[in-house]
Amino acid sequence: MAKHHITTTINGEEAEYLCEPQETLLDVLRDQVGLTGTKEGCSSGDCGACSVMLDGRLVCSCLVLGVEAAGKAVETIEGMADGENLHPLQQKFLEEAALQCGFCTPGVLVAAKALLDTNNNPTETEVRYWLAGNLCRCTGYDKIIRAVMDTAADMRGA
Amino acid sequence: MNEQPKQYKWVGTRAIRPDGVDKVTGRAMYGADLALPGMVEGKVVRSPHAHARIISIDTSKAEALKGVTAVITAADMPVADSKPVASGEAMINFKDLANNVLAREKALYEGQAVAAVAATTAAIAEKAAALVVVNYEVLPHVIDVMEAIKEDAPVLHDDMFTGGVKPKPEKASNVANRVEFALGDAEAGFAAADLVIERKFTTEPVHQGYIEPHAVVADMNPDGKVDVFCSSQGHFMVRAFCSQLLHIEMSKIKVTAAEIGGGFGGKTTVYLEPLAIMLSRKSGRPVRMTMSREEVFRGSGATSGAAMTIKMGATKDGKITGAYAELYLQAGAFPGSPVGPAAMTAFAPYDLDNVKVVGFDVVSNRQKVVAYRAPGAPISEYGVESVVDELASELGIDPIEIRTINAAKEGTQAAYGVKFGTIGFQETLDAAKATEHFKTPLGPNQGRGVASGFWFNIGGESCAGIRVNEDGSISLTEGSPDIGGSRASMALMAAETLGVDYHSIKPSVVDTDAIGYHFVTGGSRVTFATGMAVVEASKAAIDELRARAAKVWDVDVDGVVWEDGHAKPASTNVGDFEPMSLAEIAKVANKTGGPISGHADINAKGAGPAFGTHICDVEVDPDTGHVTVLRYTAVQDAGRAIHPAYVEGQIQGGAVQGIGWALNEEYIYDKNGRLENAGFLDYRVPVASDLPMIDAIIVEVPNPTHPFGVRGVGEVPIIPPLAAVSNAVAAATGVRFNQLPLSPPTILAGIAASK
């Protein structure tokens, strides 16, 4: 099968990869590009562990083809911190123990950032519905929701 | 017991976990994240039938496919004896385990592995798996537990005769085992009661639902040495099981614990690991295997579903006089449901004179049951806590009050025999009663439910090493895979004991070559048992540090004490020496005898039983049957919360798993015994928008056998929600359902029938 040569931007840097037409962006990121921070929990769009940003839109990378990323900007968990400096959400998740096993965490963080980027004053209900596509089996969501709301409050205050 | 808790510097703080940054930045390596040079991908061929004899397997087409490096079937695996072997605390029948890993004569459930392939890409492996031709003779199957015990039910194992009964039955059946516990005379207890309530309950099997599917990378050298990297709740368990199944010496197998994306008991056994080793041996290359979510549902996990009868009697003033339970727990395809613990925990929260519990372990054509948080306890305690609630409401007694009247306390003999030491059940009831939640009025169609739960907690083998580095920092090694922040707790306990800064300690979960045997991360044992090992290793290091200071000062070691991270002269008689810090002693270690360390290898005893009491408010929509959880409070005795935030997290997470069990989760089979909802879309675990905040309240009644009073936390919180939710639904609707899950159709049918 002929592989496609894709040029794209990943976390702000130009990137190239070869991928088969049916390969998902998730598989490409994990296996070709070596960015394993994006997780696979279901590969059917039901768990959100694979959440990434594609041209500023929150997507499940398991439902996007690798070829679709051509010419677009992909942002993954690996690009969330600014060098040594964690994003406020990452910092808050650590401080408030909003992760246990941590497997859902990359997806949750990417999704939560997408929310706060457009709405820095979400209600608890808004956060709960926004993150309804990100399954977490460990935390019962309590500390995740609090951490997102507290980060929003900090960002508003700052 | 009312002594003030000791003031600790580190224990009880909410320190940032040492593995945290890796996990929020995507660096942490989980089971599927490792790629080795030359690695090939493995895939499992699974049975499409619920019950079928395997007539033949033709692998030739698969083997001929370009890119395929190996194909294996049960013929490639040594035949195991059918004899239970003590493996850790569990009794493992390796013949059953071998069959579950790779079916030999019969496939006993849809999704059971029958062959596996490895190929240069996952896509080729998938294609090759489809080319393996398995010839089946389809047999009649049975899914439901009560169907499986019928006289004419299809028998799964023709060599299985009910154990625990005398004389041994003459006919093979699906009842693997019978257990019984009795205290006093239950019948006499019922005769003394003013009110006796007897109910039948059913619960559905549920999956642990960890978000990370099973994953492993195995690499076998031509000289027979094996490296395994995998996500499990016990890399020593993986080593032991693979060694037994594949007849490879333990010393040749090195297992490294990947970061684990949830387990909840579901990763206390092996599925892919032995296959990956066999495929690597045949391929001569490293093999990676990962399950898809569908495979996770079809081929792994699940706790028992159950049918049970609970009968309890009480006097007018709420004293329970007699109790009886009959429990039928599904084991899945092979014996081994948690019916023992289910029977032992059923009435454990209560001080009863007359109790009888009978339990049956029943096989049927579904996945082999594996542990799920407090295995067995949520099931039996759901039935009991429902009847206690009904007794309370019939007698007009407050639900917390009736539990208080009957609560087990220090010295109470549990139905399973043992007398409790210091326990904190009453304290959880008091704390629940004192909440603002419990007093808040409810609106129309709303109801409040209360339920309690008990779990033993366990100890077991753990080891720890403390190495004092040349600069005075500490490397802490242990071998309990960290699922929920246990490395932080270990470092906190070491910091407290050594008297050094938490941040100077780096805890690591090391591989099976680097430390002694650990029992799995499960049973709420890690903070207790591995914590105990860490404290003992720290103390051993302190003894060595004191000895070194004594050498520097040229005094007897007895003259040196350890305080606040410093060696100090025990008295002015010893001499006038400036205290030496750990770092100062480390700096001169080479002059005083070489590197400094402390180690402990223990089998921890004296785990402290734990109790919890939950309050749940729901609103039931009478038109749709939909249940909304409005408010939830979970109180639990943790003994001592080493890291309160992670204790709360365990309580909240466990409570939500219990809510899912109560409201949504179930397996749906078609008439051929095939699972119809093998995905997160149709097997619905709770999502963020389903839930309110979960108020976790930690009560601390220290466990006297642990240096810091730890009891263990992870199991208890999943127990009370089943009945708390169901009691709340009963209060909201006036109907008792006595079956889970409380899905909208069930609720609507129940409401309609009551009219």
Next chain:
Amino acid sequence: MVKVTLSSGTAQQFTNGVTEVNVEAKNVRQMFKALEADFPGLGEEIQTSMSVAIDGVILPDPFLEEVTEDSEIYVLPKIGGG
């Protein structure tokens, strides 16, 4: 003599339903031997597949522990956990 209490289920299998048995033993290993001698199969069964609780503490692998007339000894199934 030490008193060993069996669950009613275990008793039905090994001791004709007697749940309390007395044996001469100073420690657990002697207790296992004595139980095996009096009720063939029982000592073995407990050692390989059960736990023993002594004075309220559940021991998955009891062997060396001392027991006295005052010890409260119960034989239980093994307990694992999730």
